[in-house]
């Protein structure tokens with residue numbers, strides 16, 4: 385297979401390779417332009433502030449907060465700290481926000497040569513301008529803020545007790561966006577136990593997984609929420625991931641339903657709010673025949689996508 389790819393490379397020649405590299409660069413620039421829009425981060429902060437107000441929690445700017453799964457670009461965490469929150473994050477992946485030799489060695493060990501090289505190129509060439517833009521958006525909305533300390537980016541498995549040693553003993557707020565669907569079902573109860581241990585009676589958790597059974601739940605880029613309303617045009621069938629008609633996801637998914645999360649959360653938490661960010665997303669792709677093929681799933685399953693649970697310790 386790799387021999388075949390090499391011989392294809394040879395046939396492409398230097399001009400083909402240059403065009404290919406220009407294409408890759410173009411895609412990065414397009415992605416960068418798309419990422420210029422930090423409204424979603426500002427919207428998240430406003431939403432968290434409103435949730436805290438509704439349920440009598442602390443003000444966001446004075447809260448001690450934990451973000452579970454901050455991702456490769458910790459924009460939300462940077463924004464929380466900018467406005468004054470004492471926020472730390474934990475992610476399974478080694479962060480590339482701060483680059484020093486020990487971290488590069490850890491990246492190489494954890495992610496291998498190719499992923500490390502990609503991360504480094506992105507961090508050195510593309511990320512600095514994004515972080516500058518984020519700072520300018522935050523400055524114009526909130527005024528001057530606190531510079532971000534990379535030591536707030538912890539790495540480890542949030543469901544393992546060892547990862548919690550550097551997390552503050554008392555948390556006012558626990559946040560997690562698009563992460564819980566990547567955690568194996570048997571690791572979620574220990575994670576919830578540890579969250580509950582660090583939360584007080586008036587602390588809140590805002591946990592928003594992308595639910596597997598929704599039209600976007602298979603994590604296929606073609607079926608991400610912003611593309612659902614486009615014409616089908618050769619895409620895999622809608623909800624194909626539920627009936628073996630989809631490309632395999634390139635990430636681990638626990639396949640939990642909305643009702644499974646409810647059951648797991650209710651062991652330790654009272655569910656104060658449960659809101660889907662979308663209303664019956666993809667309904668136009670569900671004529672009676674397709675609905676019949678998905679008979680094993682309820683409407684609640686099929687129309688659950690990004691569901692935000694607001695939790696209070698029991």
Ligand SMILES: C[S@@+](CC[C@H](N)C(=O)[O-])C[C@H]1O[C@@H](n2cnc3c(N)ncnc32)[C@H](O)[C@@H]1O
Nearest residue numbers: 453454455474475476477541542561562563566
């Ligand atoms: C889809 S990304 C979401 C990133 C970010 N929350 C966002 O909204 O852009 C999922 C992240 O969850 C992290 N993750 C998955 N399982 C985890 C675990 N057990 N503990 C900590 N982080 C985890 C992954 O490393 C990844 O960065």
